[in-house]
Amino acid sequence: MKKTTLLSAALALLSATAVAQPAYNMKVTKNDGSSIVIPVKDVADVTFNTVENQETTFKSGVGSFVxxxxxxxxxVYLLELSTNIFGDNTTMPMSKLYITLLGKADTVNIKQxxxxxxxxxxxDPNEPESSKFYPGILNENGEAANTFLGTLKSAQDPMDIKLINGGTLTITPKTNRKYALEGNFTFDDGSTLKASYEGMLVIDNNSGEIAPADxxxxxxxxxxxxxxxxxxxxxxxIATDFSIGRFGIKNKSEVYLQLYTDDSYATCLDLYLLIDNEKYPGKKQIPAGKYPVLPKIDWENISANELSAEPAWRVKTPEGSRVDLGCWFTWDYAYKAPLVGGEIEVLSGNTDSSELHLKFNLKDxxxxxxxxEWKGKIE
Structure with a gap:
């Protein structure tokens, strides 16, 4: 099996001019070739200088699940520790420690x-393994990546960079989402860093994953x-293109159809179609073919079909309200039938041309x- 690099994190300079509060981005590239950009603020032009053995206590920390x-x-997680209190971008000198580390995938709770x-x-980035952190490197653009220490003496001075290529990091949970971090790191020039931090470490979601609905x-x-x-x-x-990733349904474009029998809007058929985003990469299209109604909304059923329709399902929003999704038949405004089986056949159509021709045979x-059968315009 060909080995691939799971992640490369790099600082990319947005402005060549040093200002009072310059801005950078942390670019994260995954093994599928896609990437995201995470803002990293308050660093200036990068140079690489030698620093003696040091011991640093950090005052604030943030993190991202990538x-x-x-x-x-x-x-994969990115951690950023700062010698300044969170939000203080003016006190100098200021040091920031960036760490790219790996936990276990099956312990991730995307909701919390x-x-x-x-x-x-x-x-080793080519051999991803939990309980590891990646060594600091220079990426293809000559920028610092993965795990390194950056120090600013002033907002106008270049940032001194030290790449970390060894050592250990221990993270211990405390109460109220607080953590204690103790690091004993080795830089690539042989000098060392003893780093410590205790306090809040909120982890943001920068993965693109969406928490499954209740x-x-x-x-x-x-x-x-x-x-x-x-x-x-x-x-x-009416056709609504939700694109990909809604309610945890990944790699599938989701198109919502509302088909009313007349302009009284008393009788309506709601359909949610799932379209494989790799097989049919174009946006705003409804490919011709048969869309079987899935027996259940789960990844096994969704991934087994290039084209499919969601069965009726009801979810609870974070605010506590109720949302009906999937295939539903409503008549006289109030009477409902959740449809959980059957098939939809699209003969032609897409949401751009405003024309759609389909047949359906659905079951409660x-x-x-x-x-x-529907044949006509949609908005």
């Missing part, structure tokens, strides 16, 4: 992120018999069917 890989069971804990030793029980279907929908001359259709939990 990526996880299930094959290696690793999760926390820093990985334990003792971390130097690791599902609620479905109501009983109000359908008493099979139904055929007839869309008249005053039918009305009792086996009652909702059939019909």
């Amino acid at each position: 990526h996880r890989d299930t094959q290696s069971n690793t999760a 992120l926390s820093a990985p804990v334990g003792t971390f030793t130097i690791g 599902t609620l029980p479905l109501p009983e279907s109000k359908l008493a018999a099979d139904t055929t929908l007839v869309f008249g001359n005053k039918k009305y259709g 939990a009792k086996g009652h069917t909702v059939k019909g």
Whole structure:
């Protein structure tokens, strides 16, 4: 198996002119080639100077969850410690310690992120392993990456950079989301850094992952018999392209269709279509083909189909309200039938051309069917 670098973190200079509060970005590249940019503030032009053995106590810390890989069971985090209180960008000199480290993928709680804990030793980016941190390097642009110390004597002076290539880091959890960090690092010039920090370490989500929704029980279907929908001359259709990643559904474009039988809006068929973003990379398209209604909303079922439709499901939002998703049939404004089986066949259409032709044969939990055909414009 070809080895790939899981992550490369680099500081990229945004402005060549030193100002009172210059800004940089931390660019993080994952092993699939995609990348994200995380703002890193208050550093200036970078030079590489020798610093003697030192001992530093840091006053503030922040972190980011960047990526996880299930094959290696690793999760990548970026930590940033500062000798200044959080928000103080003027007190000089100021040092910042950047650490790229790996925890375990199966311990990540995307709804309530926390820093990985334990003792971390130097690791190999080509062999991702939990409880490791990556050595500092210069990336292809000659910029510092992974784990290093940067020191500013003033806002106008260049930042002194020391690349870390050895040592240990111990992270111990405390109460109220606080942590104690003790690091004994070796720089690439042989000098050492003894680093310590105790305090808050909030971990932000920069991975692109979305927390799975909290599902609620479905109501009983109000359908008493099979139904055929007839869309008249005053039918009305709406398409909403949610793109990818909504409600934890990754790598699938999600298109929401609302099909009304007439302009009274009393009778409506709601459909949520899932489209493989790699097989069909174009935006705002509804590829022709058959969309089976998934038996359940989970990654196993979603990933098994290039084209599919969500069954009816009900979620609870963080604010406590209720949202109905998937395939639903509503009539007389208030009566509902959650549709959990069947198939939708798209014959032609996309959300750009405002034309759509599809047929559907859907079922509720009792086996009652909702059939019909839509051919016409959508907005």
